[in-house]
Amino acid sequence: MKAGFIFSSGLFWGVLLILFGISSILKSFNIHLPFFRIIFSLFFIYLGLTILLGGPIFRTDKNTVLFGERRIAVTDEIDKEYNVIFSSGEIDLSNLELENNKRLEINTIFGSSVIKVNPNTPIRIVASSAFASIRMPDGDNVVFGESTYHSKGFEEKNNYIEIEANVVFGSLDIEPTF
Known part of the structure; x- marks a missing residue:
């Protein structure tokens, strides 16, 4: 099997790097964000939107x-x-x-x-x-x-x-x- 449907997509890594960069900038001003809680919360938001909209948000191939x-x-x-x-x-x-x-x-x-x-x-x-x-x-x-x-x-x-x-x-x- 391939490395994974989310982990190989640009969307996942792009969001992860942006959040990591924002978290690093805010830490330099003594503002601490719970980085992993945000990632975990975004995953549940994605699942909720998928159920509400009736289909996946990520594009997948035909297989x-x-x-x-x-x-x-x-x-x-x-x-x-x-x-x-x-x-x-x-x-x-x-x-x-x-x-x-x-x-x-x-x-x-x-x-x-x-x-x-x-x-x-x-x-x-x-x-x-x-x-x-x-x-x-x-x-x-x-x-x-x-x-x-x-x-x-x-x-x-x-x-x-x-x-x-x-x-x-x-x-x-x-x-x-x-």
Whole structure:
């Protein structure tokens, strides 16, 4: 997974540096501001505005669900990474054509997600869970640790889809579509 949706954005670092600079200037005049309380408060203000306005304030790419709910249908244009953060999301891989091996990473953090897969498509899923729940297509559950699943038609010498699924403080259901 990338470094983080907020920590990699210019908005976060810009606000942080401005507040740090203002705090340093005010300290030279013996005025002390609770710097970390302000950052913590701004985060809660952001969450409140997100709920009131009905959507995220930060812009995300088409493969990230942040503070919302969305369905992502993956077609032949496959991206390497899909993220569901503080959200609910469905990632539909059931119509994905398999001309060559495809590898993708799906991360769920403080949220819930569903991955729809075609049971006739050869798939290897490497699932990693920390304080979370991952339900595999065969009914196995991963609560803490790592597990690997292979579909019935999986052979390493043939083309297949490899999914690296990481879940932290959330849930992921991998469901076959019929």
